[in-house]
Amino acid sequence: MSELMNDPMILRQIIMDHYQYPRNHELTHDDTYYTRHMASDSCIDDIHVEAKIQNHKIEDIRFDGVACTIATASTSIMSELLMGKTIDEANHIIENYHAMIDGKDYDEDLLEEAVAFHTVGKQANRIKCATIGWKAMEEMIAESEKNGK
Amino acid sequence: MIDVEKIRKDFPMLQNKKMQGHDLIYFDNAATTFKPQCVIDAVTHYYTDLSVNAHRGDYELSYQVDSEYEGCRKAVASFIHADEKEIVFTSGASNSLNLVAYGYKKFLKKGDVVLSCEAEHASNILPWMKVCEEVGCELCYIELDEEGRLPIENFRKVMNERVKVVALAQVTNVLGYEVPMKEICAIAHEYGAIVTMDIAQSAPHMSVDVKDIDCDFASFSAHKMCGPTGIGVLYGKFELLQKMDPFMVGGGSNARFDMCGNILLKDAPYKYETGTPAIEAVIGFHAAIDYLSAIGMDNIHQYEQELHAYAIEKLSKLDNLILYNPHADGGIITFNVKDVFAQDAASYFNSQGVAVRAGQHCAKLLMDKLNTSATLRASCTFYNTKEEVDRFVEVCKNATIENCLNVFF
Numbered sequence: 001m002s003e004l005m006n007d008p009m010i011l012r013q014i015i016m017d018h019y020q021y022p023r024n025h026e027l028t029h030d031d032t033y034y035t036r037h038m039a040s041d042s043c044i045d046d047i048h049v050e051a052k053i054q055n056h057k058i059e060d061i062r063f064d065g066v067a068c069t070i071a072t073a074s075t076s077i078m079s080e081l082l083m084g085k086t087i088d089e090a091n092h093i094i095e096n097y098h099a100m101i102d103g104k105d106y107d108e109d110l111l112e113e114a115v116a117f118h119t120v121g122k123q124a125n126r127i128k129c130a131t132i133g134w135k136a137m138e139e140m141i142a143e144s145e146k147n148g149k
Numbered sequence: 150m151i152d153v154e155k156i157r158k159d160f161p162m163l164q165n166k167k168m169q170g171h172d173l174i175y176f177d178n179a180a181t182t183f184k185p186q187c188v189i190d191a192v193t194h195y196y197t198d199l200s201v202n203a204h205r206g207d208y209e210l211s212y213q214v215d216s217e218y219e220g221c222r223k224a225v226a227s228f229i230h231a232d233e234k235e236i237v238f239t240s241g242a243s244n245s246l247n248l249v250a251y252g253y254k255k256f257l258k259k260g261d262v263v264l265s266c267e268a269e270h271a272s273n274i275l276p277w278m279k280v281c282e283e284v285g286c287e288l289c290y291i292e293l294d295e296e297g298r299l300p301i302e303n304f305r306k307v308m309n310e311r312v313k314v315v316a317l318a319q320v321t322n323v324l325g326y327e328v329p330m331k332e333i334c335a336i337a338h339e340y341g342a343i344v345t346m347d348i349a350q351s352a353p354h355m356s357v358d359v360k361d362i363d364c365d366f367a368s369f370s371a372h373k374m375c376g377p378t379g380i381g382v383l384y385g386k387f388e389l390l391q392k393m394d395p396f397m398v399g400g401g402s403n404a405r406f407d408m409c410g411n412i413l414l415k416d417a418p419y420k421y422e423t424g425t426p427a428i429e430a431v432i433g434f435h436a437a438i439d440y441l442s443a444i445g446m447d448n449i450h451q452y453e454q455e456l457h458a459y460a461i462e463k464l465s466k467l468d469n470l471i472l473y474n475p476h477a478d479g480g481i482i483t484f485n486v487k488d489v490f491a492q493d494a495a496s497y498f499n500s501q502g503v504a505v506r507a508g509q510h511c512a513k514l515l516m517d518k519l520n521t522s523a524t525l526r527a528s529c530t531f532y533n534t535k536e537e538v539d540r541f542v543e544v545c546k547n548a549t550i551e552n553c554l555n556v557f558f
Contacts, residue, residue: 008558015554044492044508044523066522068492069554119557123496126557 005108005115014116018073023080027064034143036136038065045071045129049136053144056087063133070117070126075133077113087141094138101127151448156532159185159440163532171502174537179322179350179481179528180506181372184437191436192377195429203428204401218428221435222418225382228438229348229367230358235390237383237418238426242349243272245368245383246316248421249345250276252393253314259285261313264342266291266299267518268321273347277316286313297324297474297518301332308336318347319357323526324474325481327351334363343389349373354453354479354530356446359384371430376437380430383421390417399423449531453480456529456538463542470545473519480529483519486548491523493553498525500556501544 005011027050034053039046047065051058061079078097082090092110099106100118108115120130157163162183166173175183199214206212219233226233239245257263263277267290274288281288289312292303299317315337319330334344343365348357352367353374359367366389370381385393395402398412402423405413414420441449460482461475473483486494495507505527527541 008555011558012551012554015557016550044490046522068490069550070493070557117557122557123499126492126496129492 005118011116014077014113015069015073018076018113019069022063022072022076024060024062024083025064025076027062028060033060033062034140036139038132038136044068045132047071047075047132047136049075049133049140051137051140051144053087053140056145058082058085058087058090058141061137063136067132068126068129070120070129071132074114074117074130075136077116078133078137081112081114082137087145090137090141094134094141097134098131101130151444151452151531153452153532153534156444157534159187160532161186161189168502168504169500172540174503174533174541176527176529176533176537176541177504177506178353178530178533179373179526181378182353182375182530183532184375184377184433185440187440188375188377188433188436192429192433195432199428202425214428217432217435218426221431221438224435224438228442229352229382229384230360231384232387234416234418235384235387237385237390237421238431239368239381239383239421240379240427241370241372241381242347242368243370243381245366245381246272246345246347247276248383248396249366249368249385249393250280251396253343253345253389254280254284255394256392257284257286257313260311261286262309262311263288263314263316264291264304264307264312265289265316267293268297268299268324268326269316269318270322270347270349273316273318273345277314287311291317293518296326296476297321298326299328301329301336304333305336308340308342310340312337312340312342315342315344316347317344318349319351319362320348320354320479322350322481323483323524325350325477325479325483325528326474327478330364331362334365338363350479350481353441354446355450365389371434371437374437375440376434377427377430379427380434385417387417390421395421395423397423401425444531452531453529454478456480456533456535457482459535460527460529460538460541463538464545467542467545469548473521473524480533482527482529483524484527485521485524486545486553489548489550489553491525493550494525494548496556497548497553498544501547503541503544 033050036049045067047063047067050062052060061083063075096106096110117130120126160183201210201214203214203218206215222233222236225236277288294300317328320327337344345366346364348367348369352369365386367384372378402420403412404415457480469487471485491507498505505525507525
């Protein structure tokens with residue numbers, strides 16, 4: 001993993017691939033899903049994220065919207081990474097993702113393709129792009145836990 | 150003609166400033182401008198030499214503050230050819246535009262129409278949306294042509310007796326077209342409507358004569374014209390300012406009040422200036438107006454037009470760019486790099502030391518007209534140079550999606 005992380009070519013390709021062919025990039029509009037609309041005045045990214053969470057497990061994640069490469073690719077990678085995980089597993093991954101973005105110690109192996117964003121902080125204002133979909137997921141997990149499911 | 154090299158020496162921010170390891174090229178002047186040393190000195194002069202409150206003229210220092218504060222009002226008045234009692238200091242153009250909407254609300258009733266256009270800044274639309282919602286008026290939009298310009302015929306077509314307010318920017322902040330305000334005011338007045346004009350993007354770049362245009366209100370900010378932040382102006386015809394309500398009352402704006410609830414407000418402009426104002430900003434603004442006036446607004450306008458034409462000529466030769474307003478009247482260039490999302494391109498420009506803005510630039514309605522969710526905006530002013538344009542063009546050339554992503558590694 002470490003070798004891969006030092007090769008910008010490969011990391012760039014991961015981001016490009018998820019930007020051009022975003023995974024899970026269609027909303028279900030199913031009302032059993034949690035949903036979040038993520039948009040803010042300071043950033044152009046404007047996405048909707050859906051998640052089906054049952055028995056403390058993430059069954060499905062979908063998203064759609066208008067967003068930059070970083071927001072699109074980071075949300076696409078997040079959807080693949082967290083789908084099928086239990087809430088505890090997902091929270092652990094999310095925690096590591098934020099640690100990576102903030103330049104702290106983290107477990108590379110847990111993050112898989114999401115390591116492509118480990119230097120996103122070089123352009124400080126883009127950190128919000130790299131976390132917008134992740135934030136949506138965190139909020140939906142918190143909501144589901146509050147509901148006890 | 151202006152001497153740009155000499156002018157650049159006046160600005161500390163233009164002295165060997167680096168961004169991401171490159172010489173800074175600041176092309177976000179429509180958002181705010183840099184300040185010349187004389188403005189910075191005027192601000193510190195207040196804190197160093199005066200530092201007491203305004204409108205308390207009981208002692209010498211305070212009297213001096215008052216006279217410098219009022220000196221700026223005189224300077225602003227002559228800058229836009231108004232009378233000093235028609236100059237209200239506000240916190241900025243947004244504050245001024247809100248003040249007009251709030252203050253004029255009481256003259257509107259259900260069924261009246263407020264007329265604006267799709268290229269307006271949010272600060273000139275949202276206050277009227279709120280007023281319309283409250284009073285039951287209708288907010289209507291003048292149709293723009295394909296280029297995004299506002300042709301006078303389109304205005305004439307929708308003008309009628311129901312229209313009571315026309316709210317327009319003299320130069321729009323996304324496309325930089327100049328609107329024929331003088332004709333618009335004449336037509337609006339025939340129908341008994343008032344015209345509130347946003348001159349935030351015009352006053353810094355050309356001479357504006359509010360009496361000749363005959364607008365009823367004009368709003369602008371100091372920080373977009375080399376002045377400090379936190380200070381702006383509302384020009385209003387005196388009789389209108391007298392009739393309208395301030396949205397804040399309190400210390401400084403009342404002449405007398407008693408415990409029975411009687412309030413006697415001061416005359417305009419003072420009834421709108423409640424509380425301790427940004428005194429240092431007003432004094433700095435005066436220095437900015439003197440600075441611009443010494444260069445000459447017509448010289449500034451002419452130079453900016455030349456620089457804009459030079460940039461457009463070079464940029465239009467690049468086949469990876471989409472230019473949305475090659476015929477803009479001001480220094481605003483709205484564009485996109487083909488197949489690159491605006492935010493991604495902006496980060497690449499940043500990595501090359503070029504400050505441009507990505508976004509919807511507060512004119513969200515217009516995006517439906519340009520058919521793009523976001524654009525880049527490069528805005529030049531009189532201290533930018535052809536050499537900076539040349540480097541900007543080079544950066545545009547290299548703004549491929551690969552390079553836009555390489556900025557992260």
